[in-house]
Amino acid sequence: MSHATVRLASWSDLPAGRYRDDGPNSGEAFREDVLAPALRDNDSVTLDLNEVYGLASSWTEEVFGGLVRINKFTPEQLQKRLDLSLNSPLTVKMIKSYIAHAA
Amino acid sequence: MDLNFLVGGAFGALLGAVIAIWRSRYSARSADLTKRVETINSIIDSLADSASRARTKLGAEKDGLISSKSYCVALQGRLEDAINRLHADYGKFDDDQLTGAFTEFANACTGGAFDEPEKEAEATIRRILISGGRLKDRVAGARMKHY
Numbered sequence: 524m525s526h527a528t529v530r531l532a533s534w535s536d537l538p539a540g541r542y543r544d545d546g547p548n549s550g551e552a553f554r555e556d557v558l559a560p561a562l563r564d565n566d567s568v569t570l571d572l573n574e575v576y577g578l579a580s581s582w583t584e585e586v587f588g589g590l591v592r593i594n595k596f597t598p599e600q601l602q603k604r605l606d607l608s609l610n611s612p613l614t615v616k617m618i619k620s621y622i623a624h625a626a
Numbered sequence: 627m628d629l630n631f632l633v634g635g636a637f638g639a640l641l642g643a644v645i646a647i648w649r650s651r652y653s654a655r656s657a658d659l660t661k662r663v664e665t666i667n668s669i670i671d672s673l674a675d676s677a678s679r680a681r682t683k684l685g686a687e688k689d690g691l692i693s694s695k696s697y698c699v700a701l702q703g704r705l706e707d708a709i710n711r712l713h714a715d716y717g718k719f720d721d722d723q724l725t726g727a728f729t730e731f732a733n734a735c736t737g738g739a740f741d742e743p744e745k746e747a748e749a750t751i752r753r754i755l756i757s758g759g760r761l762k763d764r765v766a767g768a769r770m771k772h773y
Contacts, residue, residue: 577703611710612713612725613706620726
């Protein structure tokens with residue numbers, strides 16, 4: 524059982540924008556370059572979303588909705604394999620709703 | 627007789643002191659909660675204002691800071707932090723209705739695409755202001771469950 528921990532703040536503490544065209548710290552870039560490969564290469568992933576300066580809804584939806592919509596992970600797979608570390612119950616519920624709505 | 631009188635007096639004084647301390651604590655917590663809800667309402671208003679300007683560019687020439695996307699995202703982060711802290715300190719600020727209202731408001735403010743066509747941006751303003759009002763209602767509802 525392989526496991527990876529991804530810390531968003533190590534990638535960027537100022538995530539911004541939905542698509543790559545919006546800037547280097549976009550949701551699309553994070554999903555395609557970091558999160559989706561980590562999920563493909565490991566049985567489980569812990570994603571630490573703490574210590575960043577704000578998460579725009581467009582960025583968050585592109586990452587988590589995109590995992591379902593574009594990278595073809597199912598909500599059930601994500602529920603089993605992706606563990607969110609986040610000190611914000613509001614954002615955790617928001618992320619779950621993005622995953623559910625993208626299915 | 628005198629001893630009973632003294633014991634009764636001491637007990638009464640002790641009870642009075644306990645009630646005074648409890649009332650003082652109750653008042654302080656109630657006032658703190660009210661103040662923090664007012665702060666949350668103020669951030670909701672600021673975020674709605676900023677997001678509306680950022681979406682439509684209306685008034686952007688007058689105040690570029692408020693209409694900047696980063697300012698908008700930062701306000702959303704502050705709002706999220708304020709509600710999360712309130713829940714951590716007092717509880718009852720995480721029910722599905724409140725978190726659903728927060729998601730709806732956050733989606734309206736910073737979801738989709740900032741550079742949407744003018745007509746869509748105009749419609750987004752309506753979503754922003756109305757969902758902001760709904761979030762305030764939910765926060766007020768959670769507030770009323772306390773004191």
